[in-house]
Amino acid sequence: xxxxxxxxxxxxxxxxxxxxxxxxxxxxxxPEPLRLTLEDALQRAQKNSxxxxxxxxxxxxxxxxxxxxxxxxxxxxxxxxxxxxxDGNGVDSNVKFIANNAIxxxxxxxxxxxxxxxAGFAETRRASAIAAAAxxxxxxxARGLVVTVVQSYFITAAAEKKLEAAQRAADEGERFLKxxxxxxxxxxxxxxxxxxxxxxxxDRRRQLADAKLNLLNARLDLAVLVFPxxxxxxxxxxxxxxxxxxxxxxxxxxxxxxxxxxxRAAMETVNAANEGVVAxxxxxxxxLSLDYFYGIDATHFAVQTxxxxxxxxxxxxxxxxxxxxxxxxxxxxxxxxxQRNQARRELSFAQRKLLAQLRSLYAEAQTAAQELATLQQxxxxxxxxxRLINLRYKNGESTVLEVVDAENTATTADxxxxxxxxxxxxxxxxxxxLTGVFSRP
Numbered sequence: 177x178x179x180x181x182x183x184x185x186x187x188x189x190x191x192x193x194x195x196x197x198x199x200x201x202x203x204x205x206x207p208e209p210l211r212l213t214l215e216d217a218l219q220r221a222q223k224n225s226x227x228x229x230x231x232x233x234x235x236x237x238x239x240x241x242x243x244x245x246x247x248x249x250x251x252x253x254x255x256x257x258x259x260x261x262x263d264g265n266g267v268d269s270n271v272k273f274i275a276n277n278a279i280x281x282x283x284x285x286x287x288x289x290x291x292x293x294x295a296g297f298a299e300t301r302r303a304s305a306i307a308a309a310a311x312x313x314x315x316x317x318a319r320g321l322v323v324t325v326v327q328s329y330f331i332t333a334a335a336e337k338k339l340e341a342a343q344r345a346a347d348e349g350e351r352f353l354k355x356x357x358x359x360x361x362x363x364x365x366x367x368x369x370x371x372x373x374x375x376x377x378x379d380r381r382r383q384l385a386d387a388k389l390n391l392l393n394a395r396l397d398l399a400v401l402v403f404p405x406x407x408x409x410x411x412x413x414x415x416x417x418x419x420x421x422x423x424x425x426x427x428x429x430x431x432x433x434x435x436x437x438x439x440r441a442a443m444e445t446v447n448a449a450n451e452g453v454v455a456x457x458x459x460x461x462x463x464l465s466l467d468y469f470y471g472i473d474a475t476h477f478a479v480q481t482x483x484x485x486x487x488x489x490x491x492x493x494x495x496x497x498x499x500x501x502x503x504x505x506x507x508x509x510x511x512x513x514x515q516r517n518q519a520r521r522e523l524s525f526a527q528r529k530l531l532a533q534l535r536s537l538y539a540e541a542q543t544a545a546q547e548l549a550t551l552q553q554x555x556x557x558x559x560x561x562x563r564l565i566n567l568r569y570k571n572g573e574s575t576v577l578e579v580v581d582a583e584n585t586a587t588t589a590d591x592x593x594x595x596x597x598x599x600x601x602x603x604x605x606x607x608x609x610l611t612g613v614f615s616r617p
Contacts, residue, residue, distance in 0.1 A: 210410040212402070214329055220402045221325045222318065231310075231317035238303070238310035245303035251290040258283045259477070278475045285471025293463035295455045302451035309444035315437040319609040326605040327598070328398045333416040334594040335391040341590045342380070342387035345583065348562070349373070349380040352579060355570065369576040376580055383587070416597045417552075420604065422545050423614055425538055431611035432534050438610075439530060442523040449516035456512040459498060459505035467492040534610055541603035544596065551589070551596040558582075558589035 222228055260281040263272045269279055353373035359365040399408050472479065474486040498505065565582040568574040608614060 207409065210407075211413045212410045214326070214414040217329055217398070217402050218322060218325050221321055224402070224404050225321050228314075228317045228321050231314040235307070235310040235314040238307040242300075242303040242307040245296075245300040248291075249296050249300055251288055254287045254289070255471075256283065256285055256287055277473075280475050281473070282475070282477040283471070283473050284477065285469045285473065288468040289465065290467075291463065291465045294458035294461050295463075298451045298455035298458060302448045302455060305444045305448035305451060309441045309448065312437040312441035312444060316441065316609075319437070319612075322613075323602065323605045323609060325398075325401055327602045328394070328401055329412065329414065330416055330598045330601045332391070332394040332398050333412050333414065334598045335387070335394040336412070337416065337594045338591055339384075339387040339391050341587060341594075342384040345587050346377075346380040346384045348583065349377040352566070352583075353377050355566075356576070364572060365576070372576045372580060376583065416594070416601070420601070420614075422538075422541050422604070428538055428607065428611055429534060432530060435612040436530055436610050438526050439523075442519070442526040446516070446519045446523050449512070449519040453509065453512040453516050456505070456508040459501075459508060462495055462497045465494045465496070467494075530610065534607075537603065537607040537610065541600065541607050544600040544603045548593075548596045548600050551593040554589040555586075555593040558586035562586040 260276055260283070262276045262279060262281075264270060264279045265272050271277070271279055353370070353376070356365060356369045356373040360367060360370050395408050395410075399406060399410070468489065468491050470487075470489040472486040473488070474481060476486070479486055562579075562582040562585075565574055565579050569576070569579050604614070
């Protein structure tokens with residue numbers, strides 16, 4: 177067999193290298209960016225949020241506790257097997273211990289057990305109330321997550337708008353510097369105007385770099401919330417300035433009275449505390465247990481012994497009447513009553529807090545909505561003022577200081593308009609933590 181030539185190895189190496197380079201180039205090509213809506217961001221954040229999933233886990237545990245409490249009320253079935261070996265007294269195979277039936281005793285029986293007491297029913301209702309409270313706290317966590325995502329989402333949207341404004345301001349600064357240089361060449365303005373133009377260009381360039389950095393940080397914060405794996409290849413689909421009117425206060429108040437999870441959680445906590453008192457007081461009452469046995473309890477581990485069937489059944493009913501336990505039951509009742517009183521106080525506080533928060537958050541949203549209209553007008557006026565001042569400067573009717581002031585005013589007004597839009601959307605999200613999601617008209 178002839179050995180392979182070095183040329184074949186060189187060709188194979190080049191081919192492999194080419195394939196690797198092609199794969200690297202393909203990996204470097206960014207795929208189409210994900211178009212991220214606010215609803216999609218909320219759904220993704222729910223899947224990734226550890227705080228939200230902690231509340232989901234607590235709700236799941238409470239749900240299983242409820243199932244276990246209900247199962248404790250139902251009959252249980254067990255199959256018991258045991259062998260008892262004891263000393264005999266040497267007389268007719270009698271045993272030394274009177275509690276034992278024979279020297280060799282084998283037990284193999286099925287047992288159906290049912291226990292009936294007030295505490296079992298109270299614990300079931302208590303577990304049900306605790307599960308309902310856990311579900312309410314899960315909804316609280318979900319609504320809190322909505323506020324976080326909405327804030328991060330629209331801060332990113334505002335950062336994009338601010339970057340666009342910073343880019344326009346930087347371009348305007350470049351054009352104004354060129355204009356001052358041209359006017360200086362024609363002897364129409366002094367060199368001080370050119371210097372002022374250069375200072376403005378430097379400021380605008382720094383502002384543009386800061387705007388890029390702010391947008392990068394905002395996108396990274398949103399990506400951490402939304403994506404399980406790091407991914408910043410996305411674009412926002414929601415319009416920051418989309419019309420989303422604020423409902424009337426009576427509608428908001430009605431929704432808050434029926435759909436507030438904080439009140440539901442506090443009410444269910446009170447219900448659970450009430451059942452805890454009932455369960456503690458049941459210690460004063462008798463309890464009944466029923467047992468049915470079927471199987472063998474014989475001297476041989478066999479269905480028959482000497483032709484006689486060992487299979488049989490028995491039933492036991494036990495009524496346990498509490499008499500004295502050194503005040504333990506009274507202490508448990510006192511403990512449960514203290515917990516119930518605290519739960520009632522927390523419910524009262526939650527109700528008062530809801531009324532205060534509802535008015536405060538609605539006033540915040542209302543104020544933000546009213547200011548947003550004036551901020552939009554100010555941004556438009558600032559842009560128009562800058563345009564007119566530039567025209568007057570070209571015609572020699574205004575000074576360079578007026579142009580600089582107009583540029584600063586326009587930039588500040590536009591940034592305030594974007595911040596005002598974010599404030600309104602976050603105020604709506606905060607209000608919806610009390611009322612649930614508003615539907616668009």
